[in-house]
Amino acid sequence: MNFLSSDWIVTCDDNFTIIKDGAIVFDEKIIEINTKEIIEKKYPNSLFEYQGNGSVIMPGLINSHVHLEFSANKMSLKYGNFISWLFSVIEKRDELIEQATTQLIKEELQKMIASGTTTVGAISSYSLDMEGCLQSKMNIVYFTEVLGSKADMIDTLFSDFKQRLYLAQKNKSDRFIPAIAIHAPYSTHPFLIREVLKIAKEEKLAVSTHFMESGAENDWLNYSIGEFEKFFKDMLKQHKSLQTPNEFLNAFKGIEHLSFTHCVEANKEELEQIKKLKASIIHCPNSNRLLNNTVLNLSYLNNIPLALGTDGLSSNYTLDMFLEMRNAFFIHANFTPNELAKKLILAATINGAKTLNLPNKGSLEVEKDSDLITFQIPEVVDEDDLSVAIILHKTYINKTYIKGKNELS
Numbered sequence: 001m002n003f004l005s006s007d008w009i010v011t012c013d014d015n016f017t018i019i020k021d022g023a024i025v026f027d028e029k030i031i032e033i034n035t036k037e038i039i040e041k042k043y044p045n046s047l048f049e050y051q052g053n054g055s056v057i058m059p060g061l062i063n064s065h066v067h068l069e070f071s072a073n074k075m076s077l078k079y080g081n082f083i084s085w086l087f088s089v090i091e092k093r094d095e096l097i098e099q100a101t102t103q104l105i106k107e108e109l110q111k112m113i114a115s116g117t118t119t120v121g122a123i124s125s126y127s128l129d130m131e132g133c134l135q136s137k138m139n140i141v142y143f144t145e146v147l148g149s150k151a152d153m154i155d156t157l158f159s160d161f162k163q164r165l166y167l168a169q170k171n172k173s174d175r176f177i178p179a180i181a182i183h184a185p186y187s188t189h190p191f192l193i194r195e196v197l198k199i200a201k202e203e204k205l206a207v208s209t210h211f212m213e214s215g216a217e218n219d220w221l222n223y224s225i226g227e228f229e230k231f232f233k234d235m236l237k238q239h240k241s242l243q244t245p246n247e248f249l250n251a252f253k254g255i256e257h258l259s260f261t262h263c264v265e266a267n268k269e270e271l272e273q274i275k276k277l278k279a280s281i282i283h284c285p286n287s288n289r290l291l292n293n294t295v296l297n298l299s300y301l302n303n304i305p306l307a308l309g310t311d312g313l314s315s316n317y318t319l320d321m322f323l324e325m326r327n328a329f330f331i332h333a334n335f336t337p338n339e340l341a342k343k344l345i346l347a348a349t350i351n352g353a354k355t356l357n358l359p360n361k362g363s364l365e366v367e368k369d370s371d372l373i374t375f376q377i378p379e380v381v382d383e384d385d386l387s388v389a390i391i392l393h394k395t396y397i398n399k400t401y402i403k404g405k406n407e408l409s
Helices: 036-042 082-099 101-114 128-136 151-170 190-203 216-223 225-234 245-250 267-275 286-291 319-331 337-347 350-355 381-391
Strands: 001-011 016-028 032-036 053-058 061-066 117-125 139-146 175-180 207-211 258-262 280-283 306-308 372-376 398-402
Touching: 001 381, 016 036, 016 337, 032 036, 032 175, 053 245, 053 381, 061 258, 061 267, 061 280, 061 306, 061 319, 061 350, 082 190, 082 216, 101 117, 101 398, 117 175, 117 398, 128 372, 139 151, 139 190, 139 225, 151 175, 175 372, 190 306, 207 245, 216 225, 216 245, 245 267, 280 319, 280 350, 286 319, 306 350, 319 337, 319 381, 337 350
Parallel strands: 001 053, 061 117, 117 139, 139 175, 175 207, 207 258, 258 280, 280 306
Antiparallel strands: 001 016, 016 032, 053 372, 372 398
16 A cells, blocks of 8 residues: 655545645555544554655546647647648648657657646547557547548448447457547538447447637538638538538537537537537647637636646647646636636546546545646645646656556656
């Protein structure tokens, strides 16, 4: 068993419980968590490893949305406009995927572990990142993605998707969990969406999709005009969107564990539909900024659960969730600092667990998985300021435990 103590324990449970001068006892599961004074009485002969001045113990972070297959990108792709970026992805795709070796995927996942992330929702378009994921110590919800809107390619695309999903299911474990992703309403044929969601319902798999990421997507889905018009005419010989936003959202009725990523252009009616679907929204602020998209208005979410992701290195400079939280902290000015910091920390922990259908992760509670991190911050006098201090002043991660094992030792 492990016995740790720290100045602060941030449980990230539904009540955002904070324990001052706390201690935690765990193996693969959390056994005890309380003040050090109380727990030491239960374990009088045990030596608790104090994490140092200003120490914090909290759950490992959950990156609910990341693309690993483009991890070789640094500045090969074009930022500043969604369509320009998309064309650059198409142009550089083969080159970047070839460079994203199993070793590179493993290294990027290990960097994430070193920066405090213990679980990811990995969106895989080609399943070329699977071996790297399987060899990593990370907890991975692996979303086999379907995309393609050309009618004459549907059978081929669906067959390829089913083969890749079968391979993911064949490798299922308590650390590698298969799931399904639909790329986006503009890029996926309604037939593929319908058939893939049938599988999701039958297999009870979590589902994720991009939705309303850009103004170009909004213009195309609603009016078949805008920057996407030339793209679809030239690339796919399509002159009209195959579905409206309403039709797309309605297709997801009956999916139990559902998330929509980005949603920066979603209007109030669409957000209400997402709420009725009991879905989460995954916020990727760095990606939205680099592609010059709108800022997600968190005030409009109206109790829709919020999770946090980095997206991939195709549209981000880092997969560090603390940096994602820090940048988001300065983007959303319509919340007080303490309120926003708490919201972001929950988005990166328990809300991420709920989004990915991982009931045993995301918070420090007895009998949950021992996925936790330790680090230090400057002295905090007022407990109310702790969340802000974590986002602004967190130093390097001292320990990252996954299922009770320190993966940084």
